[in-house]
Amino acid sequence: MTKLSMTVNGKPVSGNVEGRTLLVDFLRQDLHLTGTHVGCDTSQCGACTVHVNGVAVKSCTMLAAEADGADVATIEGQANADGSLNVIQQAFQDHHGLQCGFCTPGMVMATADLLKNNPTPNEADVRHHLDGNICRCTGYHNIVKAVLAASGQDVDAVAAE
Amino acid sequence: MYDFSFVKPGTVADAVTALASEDAQALGGGQTLIPTMKQRLASPAKLVSLTGIADMQGVSQSGGVLSIGGATTHAAVSAQAGGFAGLAALAGGIGDPAVRNRGTIGGSLANNDPAACYPSAALATGATIVTNTREIAADDFFQGLFETALDEGEIITAVHMPIPEASNYQKFEQPASRFALVGVFVAKYASGVRVAVTGASEGGVFRWSEAEAALGANFSPDAVSGLSVAPGDMIEDLHGSKAYRAHLVKVMTSRAVAAAG
Numbered sequence: 001m002t003k004l005s006m007t008v009n010g011k012p013v014s015g016n017v018e019g020r021t022l023l024v025d026f027l028r029q030d031l032h033l034t035g036t037h038v039g040c041d042t043s044q045c046g047a048c049t050v051h052v053n054g055v056a057v058k059s060c061t062m063l064a065a066e067a068d069g070a071d072v073a074t075i076e077g078q079a080n081a082d083g084s085l086n087v088i089q090q091a092f093q094d095h096h097g098l099q100c101g102f103c104t105p106g107m108v109m110a111t112a113d114l115l116k117n118n119p120t121p122n123e124a125d126v127r128h129h130l131d132g133n134i135c136r137c138t139g140y141h142n143i144v145k146a147v148l149a150a151s152g153q154d155v156d157a158v159a160a161e
Numbered sequence: 162m163y164d165f166s167f168v169k170p171g172t173v174a175d176a177v178t179a180l181a182s183e184d185a186q187a188l189g190g191g192q193t194l195i196p197t198m199k200q201r202l203a204s205p206a207k208l209v210s211l212t213g214i215a216d217m218q219g220v221s222q223s224g225g226v227l228s229i230g231g232a233t234t235h236a237a238v239s240a241q242a243g244g245f246a247g248l249a250a251l252a253g254g255i256g257d258p259a260v261r262n263r264g265t266i267g268g269s270l271a272n273n274d275p276a277a278c279y280p281s282a283a284l285a286t287g288a289t290i291v292t293n294t295r296e297i298a299a300d301d302f303f304q305g306l307f308e309t310a311l312d313e314g315e316i317i318t319a320v321h322m323p324i325p326e327a328s329n330y331q332k333f334e335q336p337a338s339r340f341a342l343v344g345v346f347v348a349k350y351a352s353g354v355r356v357a358v359t360g361a362s363e364g365g366v367f368r369w370s371e372a373e374a375a376l377g378a379n380f381s382p383d384a385v386s387g388l389s390v391a392p393g394d395m396i397e398d399l400h401g402s403k404a405y406r407a408h409l410v411k412v413m414t415s416r417a418v419a420a421a422g
């Protein structure tokens with residue numbers, strides 16, 4: 001077992017893990033932060049996307065031990081301080097960017113990663129950036145709308161594909 | 162995944178020592194190795210993470226050569242290799258953002274997946290692969306599917322790429338895996354043109370010498386139009402036949418030349 005400590009959503013946490021413990025399992029099973037989902041467990045779907053030291057990673061494809069000392073952000077830390085939805089979450093709700101919602105935590109985290117580096121992406125930027133996030137419900141169109149809306153842009157301009 | 166012990170040394174020397182024990186394996190970004198271990202296709206007793214070694218990070222440029230630390234992520238290369246635009250674009254097109262934030266150039270070259278992007282850039286630039294013990298020319302490094310010149314426990318610490326006058330990588334993406342169905346890297350130097358093809362051949366990444374000669378004489382997309390690649394050695398799977406891949410090699414080469422300008 002390896003001892004580790006990290007910051008998750010601003011709070012210091014620590015634990016004892018096996019070498020093989022994945023970051024997503026540490027988050028879900030040890031910290032009970034079950035908002036981060038496991039869709040595929042084969043690095044394909046992005047449902048498990050979290051931020052480690054400010055960048056998006058697939059938490060099913062990173063060892064918990066590798067995140068020792070890191071600053072981790074998950075979907076649980078995304079809402080505003082008063083508990084209301086943040087601007088990305090609100091845009092997903094307003095624009096029907098989700099149906100079953102299984103992919104949504106990963107979509108929101110990937111979107112936050114995009115908007116941090118590119119505050120006003122165009123449609124192609126959004127689709128390229130969400131390449132690693134699979135949604136089997138929405139057909140993506142409303143997700144793209146939600147991301148553009150979250151960046152403060154006019155969404156009527158997005159043509160249906 | 163079977164359990165293993167995990168160490169994260171801070172220097173190449175400590176990593177080499179840690180890798181000397183039986184069944185120890187290097188861990189780069191884990192974007193290939195962790196999925197492989199989940200499938201129990203690999204089961205090392207010890208993983209030696211290379212991501213804590215400062216000397217193996219970052220991109221620098223001097224005397225027309227781009228040097229990339231062996232543990233530099235694809236995202237970092239995409240952001241920092243501005244002096245070699247063809248390579249920055251290749252790195253920015255690997256997989257997806259989360260894969261690029263973890264996956265490393267050393268891991269990609271060591272793995273030598275027949276559909277990976279970086280091997281084509283290394284071969285087309287005539288790169289030098291630097292390890293903890295020696296320097297290996299790209300022409301000698303890639304030895305077939307998932308096979309390289311690396312010895313047991315040998316670590317890629319850096320990669321040196323001569324920066325071409327003009328270059329471009331064209332990737333025909335296999336949309337489910339996000340790897341290259343066929344990818345072609347074209348690099349033009351004062352001394353000649355080098356063309357490396359990934360994704361296509363059963364022998365892994367290869368140089369297309371007829372195209373190199375034709376483009377050396379006339380660097381234009383039409384220069385390859387009369388050439389053809391023998392389909393015999395091409396990969397055949399549910400995504401494409403041998404003939405389809407052979408045809409794509411030519412189309413991608415021509416597009417890469419057009420884009421390199």
Ligand SMILES: Cc1cc2nc3c(=O)[nH]c(=O)nc-3n(C[C@H](O)[C@H](O)[C@H](O)COP(=O)(O)OP(=O)(O)OC[C@H]3O[C@@H](n4cnc5c(N)ncnc54)[C@H](O)[C@@H]3O)c2cc1C
Nearest residue numbers: 189190191192193194256264265267268271277278317340
């Ligand atoms: C969804 C998805 C899409 C992808 N798409 C693409 C794509 O389009 N193009 C592409 O090229 N790749 C793609 N990849 C693979 C990705 O680029 C990996 O990052 C890369 O192949 C391996 O790098 P790594 O650092 O993750 O290595 P690891 O997975 O950590 O290691 C891979 C192998 O290399 C060895 N190794 C690692 N680092 C070193 C080193 N410095 N020296 C010696 N040996 C070392 C390990 O022991 C292991 O055998 C994709 C991966 C995923 C999950």
Ligand code: FES
Nearest residue numbers: 039040045046060
């Ligand atoms: S659960 Fe991690 S990528 Fe699908």
Ligand code: FES
Nearest residue numbers: 099101135136137
């Ligand atoms: S909303 Fe169901 S998977 Fe995306």
